[in-house]
Amino acid sequence: MGLFGLLKMQFVCHLIICYVFLVSGLIVNFLQLCTLPLWSINKQLARKVNCRLAYCISSQMVALLEWWSGTECTLYTDPASYPFYGKEDAIVVLNHNFEIDFLCGWTFCERFGVLGSSKVLAKKELAYVPVIGWMWYFLEIVFCKRKWEEDQKTVVQSLQRLKDYPENFWFLLYCEGTRFTQKKHKISMEVAERKGLPKLKYHLLPRTKGFCVTVQHLRGKVTAVYDSTLNFRNNQTPTLLGILNGKKYHADLYVRRIPLDSIPENESECAIWLHKLYQEKDELQEKYSVTGRFPGPTLSPPRRPWALLNWLFWICLLLFPLCLLLLQLFHSGSAFTICTTVLLCFAASLGVRWMIGQTEINRGSSYGNKEGQLNNNAQVSKVTNKDSRTTKTSAACTAGIKNNHEQFSTKQEGNTQLDQDTGSCSC
Numbered sequence: 325m326g327l328f329g330l331l332k333m334q335f336v337c338h339l340i341i342c343y344v345f346l347v348s349g350l351i352v353n354f355l356q357l358c359t360l361p362l363w364s365i366n367k368q369l370a371r372k373v374n375c376r377l378a379y380c381i382s383s384q385m386v387a388l389l390e391w392w393s394g395t396e397c398t399l400y401t402d403p404a405s406y407p408f409y410g411k412e413d414a415i416v417v418l419n420h421n422f423e424i425d426f427l428c429g430w431t432f433c434e435r436f437g438v439l440g441s442s443k444v445l446a447k448k449e450l451a452y453v454p455v456i457g458w459m460w461y462f463l464e465i466v467f468c469k470r471k472w473e474e475d476q477k478t479v480v481q482s483l484q485r486l487k488d489y490p491e492n493f494w495f496l497l498y499c500e501g502t503r504f505t506q507k508k509h510k511i512s513m514e515v516a517e518r519k520g521l522p523k524l525k526y527h528l529l530p531r532t533k534g535f536c537v538t539v540q541h542l543r544g545k546v547t548a549v550y551d552s553t554l555n556f557r558n559n560q561t562p563t564l565l566g567i568l569n570g571k572k573y574h575a576d577l578y579v580r581r582i583p584l585d586s587i588p589e590n591e592s593e594c595a596i597w598l599h600k601l602y603q604e605k606d607e608l609q610e611k612y613s614v615t616g617r618f619p620g621p622t623l624s625p626p627r628r629p630w631a632l633l634n635w636l637f638w639i640c641l642l643l644f645p646l647c648l649l650l651l652q653l654f655h656s657g658s659a660f661t662i663c664t665t666v667l668l669c670f671a672a673s674l675g676v677r678w679m680i681g682q683t684e685i686n687r688g689s690s691y692g693n694k695e696g697q698l699n700n701n702a703q704v705s706k707v708t709n710k711d712s713r714t715t716k717t718s719a720a721c722t723a724g725i726k727n728n729h730e731q732f733s734t735k736q737e738g739n740t741q742l743d744q745d746t747g748s749c750s751c
């Protein structure tokens with residue numbers, strides 16, 4: 325390890341990085357607050373301003389990944405789809421296995437010029453995370469409690485608002501709803517079994533409501549779904565703390581562009597379509613685990629300098645007053661002031677550690693982890709079944725999907741309607 329590598333592991337460097345992130349983030353949050361009056365005067369301008377302000381925050385984390393840790397990102401995609409990326413609004417469906425998968429997503433957003441405007445269907449808890457969560461409020465991020473009865477109204481309203489969004493955006497959906505753990509996987513596969521759906525090896529069973537409602541309400545605005553699968557080389561399990569320590573990872577992202585027109589409009593057909601998509605994603609993961617790569621050509625977009633320049637700008641701006649303050653402090657010689665400052669620094673680093681904790685899987689939620697929830701849903705499922713979505717029908721449709729599997733893959737290449745045949749199950 326070189327001198328620079330050693331430097332990256334020093335606690336003082338982490339303190340400086342976190343200080344710059346926290347203070348610049350709070351300044352940006354304050355500026356976002358100042359745009360509130362502008363919303364009633366010129367909403368589109370307010371949105372554009374907020375996209376740029378948000379970029380100042382999220383690009384710092386991207387710079388940390390790209391320039392500090394030197395993590396490499398390889399994109400596997402059809403060259404014919406490449407020109408569309410960053411030039412259209414899209415829904416991104418991504419697997420949810422890694423602590424920094426959101427950061428890799430952001431990196432691709434940055435490389436295609438949509439970082440400031442990127443959106444996600446996020447759990448409500450994240451809205452309260454200082455800096456990032458507060459920034460999201462001004463970006464009109466869609467939040468959910470992960471309980472459809474409570475979410476339906478707000479999610480639909482939030483999606484409707486995005487219909488006239490003035491910037492190109494990618495709307496990220498982790499349809500699995502939570503990060504993959506062995507326990508969540510086991511419970512989720514019990515649900516799959518009850519529903520007569522094929523078992524998945526690498527994914528949790530997707531929750532379909534969010535996807536279907538997003539497709540339904542953003543139709544006409546969004547033109548494609550990007551079916552994306554992320555992996556890290558050599559079974560790496562990257563963490564944000566690893567990135568902060570300058571550890572280099574190698575991410576592989578497979579993206580398949582599916583025109584939105586080819587996704588069924590009918591809700592139950594759309595749900596079947598999504599289950600089918602996850603069965604295909606699972607097969608792709610199997611291939612990756614055997615060969616260590618995704619099929620098809622790689623077309624990695626290069627890093628852009630803007631994230632780094634923005635980061636350097638904030639470092640220069642905020643380090644100077646910090647140095648002055650520290651000098652003054654130690655010259656003053658007051659034990660009380662010095663102790664207060666040390667305590668404040670300690671509290672701030674605890675705060676940042678808590679924020680980093682939000683990304684850690686072993687501190688994750690118990691969502692999808694509870695037997696109780698499973699039983700409740702099984703009951704809900706029974707009720708729904710009466711409502712024509714019978715397990716039997718579901719199983720029959722799945723069989724239809726299986727039979728049409730290869731046909732589907734070829735059809736998708738040609739951007740054709742997904743499984744007319746499966747749709748004809750009339751589920």
Ligand SMILES: CC/C=C\C/C=C\C/C=C\C/C=C\C/C=C\C/C=C\CCC(=O)SCCNC(=O)CCNC(=O)[C@H](O)C(C)(C)COP(=O)(O)OP(=O)(O)OC[C@H]1O[C@@H](n2cnc3c(N)ncnc32)[C@H](O)[C@@H]1OP(=O)(O)O
Pocket residue numbers: 409416418426427428429430432433442443444445446447450468469470471472473475494495496497498499500501502508511512515529530531532533534535550552579692693697698701702704705706708
């Ligand atoms: C070219 C480059 C391309 C791509 C680059 C990649 C990415 C970049 C893109 C954008 C980046 C943007 C931003 C990134 C930045 C940060 C993101 C960070 C974090 C946010 C992430 C989150 O917060 S994830 C958590 C919140 N989100 C979600 O949960 C979304 C998914 N969920 C849904 O959509 C749900 O439908 C819902 C939450 C809306 C509602 O859920 P609910 O459960 O109430 O209803 P459902 O009907 O959907 O599900 C219930 C049915 O599910 C069955 N089921 C399945 N598994 C289980 C289980 N384990 N336990 C119990 N039940 C289960 C259940 O049986 C129900 O079935 P019924 O038949 O009875 O309905």
Ligand SMILES: CCCCCCCCCCCCCCCCCC(=O)OC[C@@H](O)COP(=O)(O)O
Pocket residue numbers: 341342345384385388423426447450453456498501502503676679680682683687688689690691
């Ligand atoms: C320059 C950079 C400085 C870095 C230091 C400061 C880092 C502060 C980081 C704050 C990050 C907060 C954004 C959190 C995004 C977390 C995304 C995520 O993965 O959420 C999990 C949910 O999907 C599901 O939750 P679970 O049900 O699995 O539980």
